[in-house]
Amino acid sequence: MTTTDPLEATIAQDFGLIADLVRVHAAERPNSIALRDSERTLTYSALSTLMDRIASALQRDGLQKGDVIAVCATSSVHYAAVFLGALRAGLAVAPLAPSSTPASLARMQGDAEAKLLFADATTADVIGPEIANGIPRIALDSSDVGRDFDDWLAPAGTLPAKVELQPSSPFNIIYSSGTTGEPKGIVQGHGMRWSHVKRGERYRYGPDTVTLLSTPLYSNTTLVVFFPTIAFGGQVILMAKFDVAGYLQLAEKHRVTHTMLVPVQYQRLMAHPAFDAHDLSSFQFKFSTSAPFGAILKADVLKRWPGGLIEFYGMTEGGGTCILEAHLHPDKLHTVGRPAEGSDIRLIDDEGKEVAPGCDGEVVGNSAGMMVGYHRQPEKTREAEWFAPDGKRFIRTGDVGRFDGDGFLTLFDRKKDMIISGGFNIYPSDLEAVLRGHPSVADATVVGVPSELWGETPIGFVVRKPGDTTDPAVVLEWSNAQLGKTQRLAGLYLIAELPRSAIGKVLKRELREQHARG
Template sequence: MTNEPLSASDFDHDFGVIAELIHRTAQHAPQRRALADGSRTLDYAALDALMDRVAAALQRDGLKPGDTIAICAAPSTAYAAVFLGALRAGVVVAPLAPGVLPESFARMMADADARRLFVDAGVASTVGPAEAGGIPRVALDDSTAGQPLEDWLPPAGSRPVPVAPRPDWPFNIIYSSGTTGEPKGIVQGHGMRWAHVRRGRGYAYGPDTVALLSTPLYSNTTLVVFFPALAWGGTVLLMPKFDARRYLEIAQAERVTHTMLVPVQYQRLMSQPDFDRFDLSSYRVKFSTSAPFNAALKADVLARWPGGLVEFYGMTEGGGTCILEAHAWPGKLHTVGRPSEGHDIRVIDEQGRTLPVGEAGEVVGHSPGMMTGYHQRPEQTRAVEWFDETGKRFIRTGDVGRFDEDGFLTLVDRKKDMIISGGFNIYPSDLEAVLREHPAVAEVSVIGVPSAEWGETPVAYAVLREGRGETAAELRDWLNARVGKTQRLADLRLVAELPRSAIGKVLKRELRDLYVGASA
């Protein structure tokens, strides 16, 4: 490993090691701020030393490259340091969502075969009593949730035995959000993460980067900015909990340059009455992913928030990515962009035939950074694979989309969310787009529910804007007067908020269960 300061040429290589790049920055800019979470700050020297101690502790405890630890906690500098330190030892990290049911948590722990569990005081209801599972626990916040982190770590100055990860080594296991069923462990390799770091060259990452992240560290959404920001020698600010006003205050005070936000967060930020009084001129690039981002909201962000806006469309499984640089293509805001360089995205029909431009079908993708597979689930891995006539492997997205003549992909809907009513295909996104045009509607989600007459029929859940008093019947009739007969809503219900995952995806399954349960 060279001791020279980082330069752009370090990111020209086919493979690099993120932990090594952090060490390089620690050598040449030891006092540069690396991480902050509102209560604690680590400069690069402190982060590098803490990573060494974490790696040495794991090796002391008998963990070898390829073994797994789990982390279940709120975002913090300690969380980040343990994640990075484990990588330095070649240990795989399974970051787990604190909000899952205890039964799901136990299944994920068993699936990951985690040797150590790192927690904080806020996850007691998820992880259960300390004696459950028999896996040693370490408390990141030095609480009674486990052995205090400082007590578990070896003395300051401890160094691990050097490990040289390879591109095909597993880096982390990300568990799917559970919006489509039991979470599955998605194994991502060091090579895939390096591809994200290299991509940073095009998005103005560097030593003066200040990235503000308010989504969870167990989500790939967050990690696609977290790792590049640190690998390029920048600063990462962690918000343990998103609050729109606090976000804007931090962004202004810290002169933030990069961020990752999901669409619902953009919506809440742009809805702040005094959004325009905040100085956000330091922003270079704002990213978004994980959920549908409607064109009107993108246009509002472009008009009122300085810096570029980049939308990533893809899967945690890594089956290809489309990128929309919205600031460069204002006429394509209804799309999710074009395939990233080196990524092969296609649209196929039910028979697995590739469809031409303009025809809608399931989106499949191939990329250099695809998952190895679902952890210990070969059958489910095979179920999401598609191979072309040459044997090239693609991942099925479950999304329905079409390409236009310029190569931009427009998503029609989730294949599983498509409603078949009386033999007609109804795409919920079409109805949602019309309902959003009503001035009273802040948020909306359309689902299909069982119908004795039609097989399925569409139903909408809507959230009213503050101060509006329209009734559910008025909104339903307004929509039905503007769509085709086969698309008309059977019902519309008003709710205070839509159920969402931690990264902003509407949990349509919960809405279906709610509707069916209320109608039983």
């Protein structure tokens, strides 16, 4: 069946370009709002025009198809427009985390071989002289961090040269969070992003969509919702920084329909005393990914927050996705769902052989949405790959899980975080679930530390609920009474807040180092 609707016709294609869809929306609904932040809004007509000026300026500066620009800034309308404009010029974008150190940013910018760096006042101190490396800087705001954005743009009415792109053409280079060491550049192709657009209709993306995003644009977590919203002609509201009260006010004011939040944000929202006083009836879908999402918290979201709840499990590297439609499967909240259409998810043992049904194994995945590889690190790419006996390529996740009889995947832990104590395998997530069950505990995590007697032994870190004064020794005794003999915690420590990355992952490496320092 053919369609005369330009949007439907484009999305029906096996492969297309998100930047081209912006042109479609600019022609069909020029006055619809595409982007909004605290200072400005852009309609689709204005966005497409700005993208042309950005793409033309990049080509004027000598950048060619496949070249890379870097962005290190707070989420904003201009940030988003630069990302989209670079795509229209056929370039790849390396969005860099402002929370990184200047030295780490310099290494990432150099690794990406970026030709230009876009920044703003909030990151001026972070990027510092180390990241300059002779690379021209453009200021996304009116600060003096680089050349003025408006002055740098090509004149109004300038059109960029058209470029031809393939599914394997680089779309962006996402740098891993660096929670376990030096970040690696994950090269994602246009085909991977298009696969996210293709599944958009299932989640009711369309011209009436209003998506509120408070996670940063340098995170793949954000982009898996940002780009489908733009592709389908919806509106994206960007928060520069998440805060519970501000989020709830924006959600109610703008009748938000879609959002992406990491579990710790759901936790803080649901705990806010004014949460139930806000009208959130406009929500259609809420998404989550990036970190473990407890079943109790999922159940609370389902009970008190209108709209469907979707959990995505996968890696920035791609290689397959599991999807839990929590509102449809309330009895499976302890899982991360079933493999998405087109995703081949398998479990393998330490020798690289597939495990028998019902057994634990490392999760590996294959899909159309797979990274090309780690940028300029072929050996790291090979380490991340597993090949089936028939030669099919999979990406290793490093997670340990098990499929149940209905095909739902339960995750136990990161393979590297599994604790081997006295020859027994201990999954920290099991211990964390027990700790969180104590009425005085607001948050908790468990790590393994060296032990002369056992090789490794588990210790816990807990955050108490506001106003609570329970002695950690009481919580430790209570928890150990519920754990098996080999699982018992050797120690429990109070901490004001668990160290987390910008997208909510607990930085266990920091806790291990903190404990080692005494």
